[in-house]
Amino acid sequence: MAKLTGAETVVFSKPVSITATASTVGTKEGDGPLGKLFDRVLTDNMAGEETWEAAESAIVKDDLSILFEKSGVRPDFIIGGDLQNQCCGTNYGVKDIKIPTFGIFDACASFGEALALAAIMIDSGAAENVAAEVSSHFCSAERQFRFPLELGNQRPQTSTYTVTGAGAAMVSSADRPPYITAFTAGKITDYGVNDANNMGAAMAPAAAECISSHLRDTVRDAAYYDLIVTGDLGYVGKELLLQLLKKEGIDIADNHIDCGIEIFDKASQDTHSGGSGCACSAAVFAAMLYKRLRNGELKRILFVPTGALMSPTSIQEGKNILGTAYAVAVENEVIKWNI
């Protein structure tokens, strides 16, 4: 049975396993430092489709089929989301799969939300296997949130580069490491940032608040975790996160990495502050973090997908960009929580 600990943290004392992951990425991500780790690298980011939006849905469908094959199960439910208006990347991607799907939206933090909800479903007995799945596509995101790609706009150094791809995890009642042992659901924060080319600044305070709440609620030190992994803060947001946490007496300089920094090579790939998009943290989790947990190189990580909540309309209307984050503890042992 799950238990709410502190204000925002839910802990699981029975096994909630991640039995498999799947990752599919675009050409640029395939050329990056993690290129060899992904299950599938596209040779063409159109994925055989006629539109960017349809390409993203094709990626979702393919990535889920990889997940079903690797896990050997067809899940009871899918929990999925993406950045396209009305979650169309997900909906058109899953429509032929005929598995009940819970649509979610938490921008680039969606994979964290999906893992958290999947874990609760497993814990409650509502399902034996749940697929958590998210996607993003550079081209569908750029034209929706910023400018038509054809304009060839210059992008400021604070901007991040939306990852093309999908990441998925099979969350299961099977007793096999690694396990989701806890999650902390962040509150939506508004720190007055309104520059759509500086998502890192909007998300860093939300990540700091979520990590800090998680450590307090679980009575753990930051050093407990082999790695604390944020989603897509990028170089700009990482700097802010470390500063904000330091003010609270929390030092994660030695065990913090950011998926947006890991996925691209700063020197050669011209991605400025780093990678972003729902698929950024999800694909890095699926391809790199999960494997390192499985082979024992990592024993416990705090995985913190981060999201910037806004729409083109909200930006036009002068609203601030809101930040959110989910911290998900993934460990190689089931924890008998006593808090």
Next chain:
Amino acid sequence: MAKLTGAETVVFSKPVSITATASTVGTKEGDGPLGKLFDRVLTDNMAGEETWEAAESAIVKDDLSILFEKSGVRPDFIIGGDLQNQCCGTNYGVKDIKIPTFGIFDACASFGEALALAAIMIDSGAAENVAAEVSSHFCSAERQFRFPLELGNQRPQTSTYTVTGAGAAMVSSADRPPYITAFTAGKITDYGVNDANNMGAAMAPAAAECISSHLRDTVRDAAYYDLIVTGDLGYVGKELLLQLLKKEGIDIADNHIDCGIEIFDKASQDTHSGGSGCACSAAVFAAMLYKRLRNGELKRILFVPTGALMSPTSIQEGKNILGTAYAVAVENEVIKWNI
């Protein structure tokens, strides 16, 4: 503990209560047949804000405060969604409330998804109180999905009228009727409908499939329920639903109502096929159905919010409109499921 029964249905054998509801609607809904039942009727659909989108967020915030007051609790989590791109109605509505929020999207079926997820959270022990909350606004929806209101376009007779308002329910571990006893999560269906002014046709097959699965999985007759209540099929979709179910040998002509038909007066309000939008089913549930369950007039209902999944982009790209539905059983007794 929850249990997955059949392919898509989850049943709850312990109390998952709805302890309070809240509804806020706009002026037109206030003038409709249910006008007197809503907790709050706006005198101005701008709700004191400068944009329609901000008005929707203000409605969300107010409706949640009514819910917190009526239930006497501040929930552990909020699960919420709306029709605005990137769920901005919800996100800007909850940002000052400082409660962790799970963003969802299933178009006008979102309230069904929210109730289902909230019930699982309560069942698992992850929370003691969860607020399920959704909203929609005629003006923000029209300009986003169809045409600028200033154009004064004529609307076809198959079209529905997006409800301005919000509906919310406090789902709780308290043992007090009515209870959520089961839900069936619909699969996303594609029946080839691509007319954005005929949502009823896109959703009716999804509703039929979901209701049929629910009855099969729970081994219940349609007549078991005092009412089977769909979300926003309207007159056009209702007709299709009854026909589709009849083909499967299921007759719900005597105990079916549709929230989209209930909320407006066809003769005088010029709303064509009826009401729609996330708030349609949610506000009707909160204002009418919940009260009739509480006073014993209804003992068990199957509440089936329906959703049409699409975006302006997907329509422009010639994709079909997908349908989805969630069937949530709400009854005045806890059921000891033996299936």
